[in-house]
Amino acid sequence: xxxxxxxxxxxxxxxxxxxxxxxxxxxxxxxxxxxxxxxxxxxxxxxxxxxxxxxxxxxxxxxxxxxxxxxxxxxxxxxxxxxxxxxxxxxxxxxxxxxxxxxxxxxxxxxxxxxxxxxxxxxxxxxxxxxxxxxxxxxxxxxxxxxxxxxxxxxxxxxxxxxxxxxxxxxxxxxxxxxxxxxxxxxxxxxxxxxxxxxxxxxxxxxxxxxxxxxxxxxxxxxxxxxxxxxxxxxxxxxxxxxxxxxxxxxxxxxxxxxxxxxxxxxxxxxxxxxxxxxxxxxxxxxxxxxxxxxxxxxxxxxxxxxxxxxxxxxxxxxxxxxxxxxxxxxxxxxxxxxxxxxxxxxxxxxxxxxxxxxx
Ligand SMILES: Cc1ncc(COP(=O)(O)O)c(C=O)c1O
Numbered sequence: 001x002x003x004x005x006x007x008x009x010x011x012x013x014x015x016x017x018x019x020x021x022x023x024x025x026x027x028x029x030x031x032x033x034x035x036x037x038x039x040x041x042x043x044x045x046x047x048x049x050x051x052x053x054x055x056x057x058x059x060x061x062x063x064x065x066x067x068x069x070x071x072x073x074x075x076x077x078x079x080x081x082x083x084x085x086x087x088x089x090x091x092x093x094x095x096x097x098x099x100x101x102x103x104x105x106x107x108x109x110x111x112x113x114x115x116x117x118x119x120x121x122x123x124x125x126x127x128x129x130x131x132x133x134x135x136x137x138x139x140x141x142x143x144x145x146x147x148x149x150x151x152x153x154x155x156x157x158x159x160x161x162x163x164x165x166x167x168x169x170x171x172x173x174x175x176x177x178x179x180x181x182x183x184x185x186x187x188x189x190x191x192x193x194x195x196x197x198x199x200x201x202x203x204x205x206x207x208x209x210x211x212x213x214x215x216x217x218x219x220x221x222x223x224x225x226x227x228x229x230x231x232x233x234x235x236x237x238x239x240x241x242x243x244x245x246x247x248x249x250x251x252x253x254x255x256x257x258x259x260x261x262x263x264x265x266x267x268x269x270x271x272x273x274x275x276x277x278x279x280x281x282x283x284x285x286x287x288x289x290x291x292x293x294x295x296x297x298x299x300x301x302x303x304x305x306x307x308x309x310x311x312x313x314x315x316x317x318x319x320x321x322x323x324x325x326x327x328x329x330x331x332x333x334x335x336x337x338x339x340x341x342x343x344x345x346x347x348x349x350x351x352x353x354x355x356x357x358x359x360x
Contacts, residue, residue, distance in 0.1 A: 005343040008321035009150050009296060009334040010173065010194040016338075018248045036244040041237050049240075050233065053247030060253055063182050063205060068229040071246075072202040073222070073239050076172050076191040079202060080104040082223040083144065083168055084111040085216045087187070090139045093117040095160060098125040098149035099327060100170060108144070111216065117143065117160075124328070125152040127288040131160030142166040142186065148174035148293050150194065151325040153286065153332065155293040159184055166210055173295050175203070176253060177337055178263035186210040187225075192242065195295070195336045196249050201242030204228075253337070262337055263294075269335050269344045270294045276348045282306075282355040286330065300330035306358075307331060313354060319347050 006013040029036050032045050039046055054069045063069065072078075080103055084092060092112070094105040096119040108114035117136065118129040136143065143162040148155045150173040159167065166186035175190035182188065186207045193199035204225060211226040221227055221235060228235055233243075256262055274292060277285040277299050286298045301307050307330055311323050324330040335344055 002318070004318045004320045005339070005347065006320055007333045007335070007339070007347070009325070009332060010191075011199050012194050012334055012336050013338045014197070014245070015249065015252045018245065018252050018338075021248055022245060037241045039240070041234060041240050046240060049244050049247055050238070053243055053250060056247065056250035056254060057203070060176065060250060060259055061180060061182055061205070066208050067182055068204075068206050068208050068211065070204040070206065070225060070228050071233040071238050071243050072204060072228060073200060074202060075199070076100065076170060076189070076202070077103070078223070079170070079189045079191075079204075080107040081111075082219075082225065083142075083187070084108040084114070085219040085223055086212065086225050087142050087166070087168070087210075088112040088114065088216075089141050089214070091115065091137065092142055092144060093134065093136055093140050093165070094144045095119070095129070095131060095134070096121060097128055097146055097154060097156075098152045099325075100150065100172075101144070101146040104144060104146065104170065120154075124286075125149060125154065126286055126291075128154050128156055128291040131156075131158075134160060134163070136163045136165055140165050142168045144168045144170075146170040146172075148172075148295055150296050150334075151298075151328060151332075153293045153296045153298040154288075154291040155295075157291065166207075173334075173336075174293070176249075176259060176262070177266050177295055179259040192246055194334070195338075197246040198242050201239040201246060203246065265341065266294045266335070266337065269339065269341055270297065272341075272344050272348055273297050273333060273335065276351060280351070280355055281359050283331075283351060295336055296332055296334050298324055298328070298330060298332040300324075304329060310354060314347075314350060317350055319350060 026035050092108050092114045095117050096102050117134040120127050120129050143165050147169045168187040169185055172191040173194045175195050188205040190203050192201045213226050215224050283299045314322050322331045324332045
């Protein structure tokens with residue numbers, strides 16, 4: 001069967017070149033006579049995989065030496081809980097721009113004092129609130145954001161003014177889609193299943209001086225980020241195969257010309273779809289223009305039955321996983337790094353054709 005155009009929000013499309021390379025190395029990785037799934041995480045071959053992955057990531061994001069890279073297991077949900085375990089001493093401030101930020105906020109409240117600094121819940125999270133003068137107090141340990149809101153299709157194009165407090169960001173759905181200035185953050189994490197690899201692997205980039213031994217006493221060792229960094233992600237068995245695929249994606253990104261080039265392609269893809277939505281008589285985008293995400297593009301017809309009919313017709317034509325998140329409905333096209341320009345071009349052509357028929 002031919003490959004489809006996969007607009008899934010995650011797990012999501014991966015570069016075909018990466019999948020082919022992984023397939024070619026499935027039975028014999030680099031002369032070891034075994035697949036990466038079968039080898040010891042303490043072997044020389046795996047050492048080289050994890051070290052190369054980290055080096056390539058450092059190069060892609062220009063990560064300074066005083067930042068640590070950690071590969072972890074578990075979904076972003078585990079990080080929602082791990083962040084307050086490690087960093088909430090007195091008080092934490094959360095900016096609630098969608099379901100993932102809201103879930104992270106909920107986990108923090110279980111563990112200590114966490115306050116909402118701003119929210120866009122009043123308009124179904126369709127915008128990013130003004131974060132230039134938030135009620136940040138001296139006793140706050142950190143300010144938390146979800147930088148790209150996968151479900152609602154919004155993105156912080158400007159980081160909040162944290163008034164000198166540490167910034168922690170969930171960047172799961174925009175990770176490596178464009179360059180980012182790591183030094184503006186103290187703790188960044190991404191579930192890789194959107195833009196970088198298979199579900200189950202997390203990448204953390206943390207300022208070394210922000211990592212602490214003074215975690216909550218009930219913190220499991222594998223959620224103690226100071227310890228995990230000191231053990232170079234190898235306190236226990238890491239998600240070996242996931243790290244290997246991430247490493248292949250990092251190499252692919254380097255071959256594509258790095259993150260500035262990736263950003264250009266992503267902007268071009270997103271502009272094609274947004275421009276069409278802005279001129280369409282049938283479909284419309286749901287997000288305030290200034291806050292639109294380059295990665296996740298939600299849209300609606302305004303009629304649930306019409307939405308369902310469109311999704312069915314699109315699926316039949318090989319444009320799959322366009323259904324919006326179950327909490328919001330409508331449609332959502334996730335156009336991550338690995339979605340080729342041609343995929344968006346074909347989707348837009350199909351939407352135009354569908355609209356012409358519908359509006360006749
Ligand atoms: C931005 C963001 N954060 C967190 C999550 C939750 O991730 P997980 O299912 O890996 O816990 C998702 C998506 O699933 C997401 O898009």
